[in-house]
């Protein structure tokens with residue numbers, strides 16, 4: 138069962154129970170009441186923050202939102218003081234790799250940890266994300282069974298971690314050597330539809346398409362069409378111009394990365410295609426996850442590596458894993474992965490602005506897990522770059538990490554805002570995040586599905 142149908146079933150069951158009085162002889166199970174009281178609430182809808190807010194939580198859902206003096210805290214409720222804090226929806230990171238955790242040598246990592254991904258690495262990543270205030274994350278590219286099992290274990294409470302939306306394996310022209318346990322090649326249109334069906338049958342939440350410019354057009358069309366037939370959105374790489382053109386032509390729902398290497402900007406024909414798409418109200422917003430932080434912060438991290446020593450990234454990992462990663466991080470100046478980054482960084486601002494001006498709805502996502510980018514400390518840096526370097530308003534950046542991701546994943550009826558009826562995924566941080574966005578690097582309080590987990 139996939140997450141959507143699991144939650145759908147719970148909602149239906151709850152509605153049936155609530156609207157039926159024939160069960161009256163059985164006393165209703167009293168739901169735990171929690172009240173978060175006093176902080177300034179940024180609810181995710183974008184309007185004026187609510188001062189001296191009261192958020193009432195019943196079970197795993199938000200029951201009511203108001204203010205001290207007008208919304209009473211019921212007797213018996215557990216009160217969590219949020220005085221002096223900003224209160225906001227749990228963050229989403231729309232592009233993570235839970236199977237990675239900062240190690241710079243992928244060949245070594247894939248070989249060494251293939252049998253430890255499900256039991257150690259992916260659960261550790263999900264836990265670290267949650268402790269960083271990321272209550273939801275989209276995991277784009279990992280072995281199928283492990284992805285489904287870890288996601289489900291979190292959903293059923295067996296593991297503590299960010300709620301995951303998983304793609305399972307990448308679909309691409311051909312897997313790179315030694316990566317076929319998390320990358321599936323596509324050969325012909327029947328195979329394209331078959332692979333999508335296999336992923337859909339296993340219960341993935343999204344299809345991840347990369348190197349689509351190396352596929353035949355009919356294969357690209359088949360992957361996207363079959364995904365849509367199965368009710369799954371398609372997330373596409375956009376490193377090369379032709380990846381974007383093909384993805385746009387056949388209906389990719391959300392592009393990832395800023396791409397185009399060291400080229401100064403997107404070509405005019407691509408911007409025109411985007412504008413033609415964003416002009417269509419009936420198709421909904423057109424999403425793009427620029428994942429700037431690894432490129433933007435590489436030189437900073439290389440030259441100021443204290444963050445690499447932060448013990449937060451070791452949570453949940455075994456001692457030998459930690460030792461392996463530490464030993465590999467001694468020479469960040471030599472990582473081949475990042476050698477072109479200093480030349481790419483100056484192009485990012487222009488490309489980011491082009492997308493924004495073309496009407497794209499940008500989402501917070503980081504490529505979390507790539508070399509030096511630890512699950513525990515990367516997501517906030519993307520908001521920080523948008524706000525402090527690229528002039529995005531803090532409110533817009535927060536909405537791109539809360540409300541808009543929930544809309545993209547069609548989960549906005551249940552998550553993404555702090556409002557009555559939603560699942561209680563809420564974070565709080567001491568101070569004013571609308572003035573100092575980097576306060577998000579130290580999230581003080583995390584509530585997930587109504588339970589305080591930090």
Ligand SMILES: [Zn+2]
Nearest residue numbers: 232234277504
């Ligand atoms: Zn990625």
